[in-house]
Amino acid sequence: MLKQHAYPESLSEAVSYFADRDRAFAFMVQLRWPNGVACPRCGGADPYFVKSRYLWKCKACRQQFSVKVGTIFEDSPLGFEKWLPALWMLANCRNGISSYELARALKVTQKTAWFMLGRIRLAMQAESFERTQATVEIDEAFFGGRGKNMHGERKRRILKGRRAGFAHKTGAIAAVKRGKDGQPSQAKAYVFNSPHAKPHARLARETALPGTT
Numbered sequence: 001m002l003k004q005h006a007y008p009e010s011l012s013e014a015v016s017y018f019a020d021r022d023r024a025f026a027f028m029v030q031l032r033w034p035n036g037v038a039c040p041r042c043g044g045a046d047p048y049f050v051k052s053r054y055l056w057k058c059k060a061c062r063q064q065f066s067v068k069v070g071t072i073f074e075d076s077p078l079g080f081e082k083w084l085p086a087l088w089m090l091a092n093c094r095n096g097i098s099s100y101e102l103a104r105a106l107k108v109t110q111k112t113a114w115f116m117l118g119r120i121r122l123a124m125q126a127e128s129f130e131r132t133q134a135t136v137e138i139d140e141a142f143f144g145g146r147g148k149n150m151h152g153e154r155k156r157r158i159l160k161g162r163r164a165g166f167a168h169k170t171g172a173i174a175a176v177k178r179g180k181d182g183q184p185s186q187a188k189a190y191v192f193n194s195p196h197a198k199p200h201a202r203l204a205r206e207t208a209l210p211g212t213t
Contacts, residue, residue: 011105014088024080025054028067039063040070072119075205082106086116090124119206122186135178136208138200144169173199175207 008014018024029037037056038045044060055066068074073083085106089097103113174189188207192199 008088011085011089014085015105018081018084021079021081024084025067027084028080032067032071040065072123076115076119078108078112078116082108083116086113087120090117090120118188122188135213136175136204137178138173138175138203138207140171140173140200142169142171173203175203177207 008017018027036045037047037049039047039056039058039061041063042058042061044058047056047058047065049056050064055064057064068076073080076083086102089102089105097117099110099114099117102108102117103110106113108116171192172189173192174187177186179185188203190199190203
């Protein structure tokens with residue numbers, strides 16, 4: 001049995017320890033604000049807590065905020081009962097951990113586990129859960145041969161009557177966060193199959209804070 005305030009020493013203990021929502025929430029609050037909760041927008045101290053919604057309201061700027069705001073956990077519907085065991089696993093596995101292994105351990109989809117690992121590794125590189133404001137560049141490209149150069153049968157099968165623009169191509173989008181003061185730049189990329197997809201907003205939310213250049 002774990003003593004109160006003791007850290008988990010195994011995966012089963014981590015899952016059991018953080019399964020309690022209030023305990024996981026309190027752990028994260030203490031980790032982020034060891035000197036007391038402060039508004040991430042204006043820095044106002046002593047906000048009042050809305051227990052029913054697990055968030056605070058600042059007395060100075062009157063804005064509501066949660067412990068996830070401005071961190072790698074923002075915009076994620078997953079609770080800390082999933083995030084914290086995932087952090088424990090990645091930090092304690094000497095040889096790393098795959099998204100499939102994490103998905104089995106936490107009972108989430110492989111896609112969700114892959115998303116979690118990407119954000120956690122980014123936090124480990126930056127040595128902080130908080131997103132940093134920096135210059136971020138985002139652009140997309142399309143890969144694939146020209147439709148007019150395809151063999152007739154292949155062209156009919158792939159294009160299926162559509163114009164030979166980007167319909168048959170595979171799209172890729174990447175964001176590069178420029179490093180400061182000699183720090184290395186960081187990059188993140190996705191593949192998207194539809195030429196009508198608009199992944200820019202999703203990538204911007206994952207790599208930058210509001211107001212970032």
